[in-house]
Amino acid sequence: MKLTSRIITTDRTPVFAGDHALASVDKLISSLHLGRDGIFVLVDKNTKQHCLPLAVQKSVHLAGAVILEIDGGEASKSLLTAERLWKDLLAAGAGRRSLLVNLGGGVVSDLGGFVAAGYKRGIGYINIPTSLMGQADAAIGGKTSVNLGPVKNQVGFFYPAKGVFIFPGFQTTLSCDHLRSGMAEIIKSAIVGNARLWKRILVYSPADLLGLAPEHPFRLELLANAIRFKNEVVVKDFREQKLRKVLNFGHTIGHALEAYSQAEGRNPMLHGDAVAAGMVCAAFLSNRKTDLPTGEMVALISWITAGFPSYPVPGSDLQTIMELMKHDKKNTAGQIRFTLISKPGIPRVDIACDPSEIIEALACYQEPRQVG
Ligand SMILES: NC(=O)c1ccc[n+]([C@@H]2O[C@H](COP(=O)([O-])OP(=O)(O)OC[C@H]3O[C@@H](n4cnc5c(N)ncnc54)[C@H](O)[C@@H]3O)[C@@H](O)[C@H]2O)c1
Known part of the structure; x- marks a missing residue:
């Protein structure tokens, strides 16, 4: 079976999956009028290197966005990192109608969704998962969270994304x-x-x-x-x-x-x-x-x-x-x-x-x- 670019319509979040999924990013942002107070793309070191170039090539909206970077890995799924990102958003003038674009694996989408849910009581976000874990699971379903000390996912929100865009080609650079x-x-x-x-x-x-x-x-x-x-x-x-x-x-x-x-x-x-x-x-x-x-x-x-x-x-x-x-x-x-x-x-x-x-x-x- 071939994954084609198509919408799996749900009552909450459209999921676009397939070779042309990234072509739908701009369409969704424009049709829902997202990001009127600025667009921010959350990446980690690896997704900045391997995925961001293609994402900005495929999306005019992302090409003009502010990039926020975190260290990769589970340790970043913390209140400390969330606080730093909230401060970065504030310093960059993000408002209630800003859009956060989570470009990365499950750590980026869990943390980014959490940050979006909390900032000014909730701004819009979309997920562009880049790891197999993110594409198969983490980016879908609107569960956002951070860990509390060693305990997984103890603080979080059910907060659905505006859209999820799954491009399987991103998997080629995964370890x-x-x-x-x-x-x-x-x-x-x-x-x-x-x-x-x-x-x-x-x-x-x-x-x-x-x-x-x-x-x-x-x-x-x-x-x-x-x-x-x-x-x-x-x-x-x-x-x-x-x-x-x-x-x-x-x-x-x-x-x-x-x-x-x-x-x-x-x-x-x-x-x-x-x-x-x-x-x-x-x-x-x-x-x-x-x-x-x-x-x-x-x-x-x-x-x-x-x-x-x-x-x-x-x-x-x-x-x-x-x-x-x-x-x-x-x-x-x-x-x-x-x-x-x-x-x-x-x-x-x-x-x-x-x-x-x-x-x-x-x-x-x-x-x-x-x-x-
Ligand atoms: N919210 C949910 O429903 C849900 C479901 C499953 C898992 N999760 C969470 O997801 C997290 C694990 O996700 P993960 O395995 O994606 O971890 P991750 O986000 O840390 O990504 C794994 C590693 O791969 C790198 N990476 C990601 N995409 C890449 C690419 N295309 N090319 C090269 N490197 C790339 C990242 O930089 C990182 O080093 C856990 O915190 C887990 O709790 C959440």
């Missing part, structure tokens, strides 16, 4: 590690929402799948599936009352591991690697709690552990991971709640798991070969 990280969310979309696609993914080894060029028809099909799935879910349940929780498969333990790994002296995990680890644990819990057949669990765990790096956690630190999990926004009444599956394509949300079950799942992640 292998960030490509793999984005692939985790692509895989998640298939496991949770498209059993037939998941079966077809299993035919590939993870290395072969990652080796496909961004314009390969199967890679485009996977991206299109992730975009469509996320968009459909978000349109039905923007504020995550219930259905949207299906997107959190792998994220409860994943976010805790990611936060744990960010502490000083440890080796920080990429978001997608942490989600992949979380999906291994979620598959184990799904087998125990929601009757995921053992064969399906083994297939999922084997595929993921072959494709993603393992992250050793000493037994003495498991309690730290449990503590971090207590901040998960899905928890209620002190219970840690998971999104699990009973089969690929059949998600189950709000499944409470006991600490002992979670510890067992983490142990399975540490020793996946003993599962079965």
Whole structure:
């Protein structure tokens, strides 16, 4: 399937995806009269180098914009960086009708959306995601946030973008590690929402799948599936009352591991690697709690552990991971709640798991070969 430039119309945010997606940026800005008090483009060092030149070539509006730059990486998703950007916007005379254009990966779109939501009680923003993670997931759905110390996404708003523009060609300059990280969310979309696609993914080894060029028809099909799935879910349940929780498969333990790994002296995990680890644990819990057949669990765990790096956690630190999990926004009444599956394509949300079950799942992640 080829991704063509087209609008997936939602009640909130139009998503343009495909080779000609960038050609739609000016059309949307003009038709919605965005940026009358100035246009600002948020980049990090890498997207300034690799993506900004093409973006300004394709858009007259962006060519005349003020550039705001942040350091790349998760550490920038902080209140400190948000405050600096608010001050930069103020100093540059940004007003209520200014437009912020987030040109970058998930860090840029999460942070930029947060900054837009807070500045003068809310200015418009659009996302032009440049990483696979951003294109498949982060830029869609209007969840904006910053981290609070080590804890992920604790302060934020549901604040929809005016438009999302997905140009797959940006992926060509991504590092292998960030490509793999984005692939985790692509895989998640298939496991949770498209059993037939998941079966077809299993035919590939993870290395072969990652080796496909961004314009390969199967890679485009996977991206299109992730975009469509996320968009459909978000349109039905923007504020995550219930259905949207299906997107959190792998994220409860994943976010805790990611936060744990960010502490000083440890080796920080990429978001997608942490989600992949979380999906291994979620598959184990799904087998125990929601009757995921053992064969399906083994297939999922084997595929993921072959494709993603393992992250050793000493037994003495498991309690730290449990503590971090207590901040998960899905928890209620002190219970840690998971999104699990009973089969690929059949998600189950709000499944409470006991600490002992979670510890067992983490142990399975540490020793996946003993599962079965
Ligand atoms: N809001 C949501 O719904 C949602 C969903 C998933 C993930 N997220 C968040 O997204 C973040 C992770 O996103 P990410 O993996 O994109 O991280 P990122 O934004 O840090 O990008 C990864 C790296 O790739 C570089 N990069 C981006 N595009 C590039 C390009 N085209 N060429 C070369 N380098 C490029 C960046 O500079 C960075 O170094 C996490 O904070 C996660 O919590 C949010």
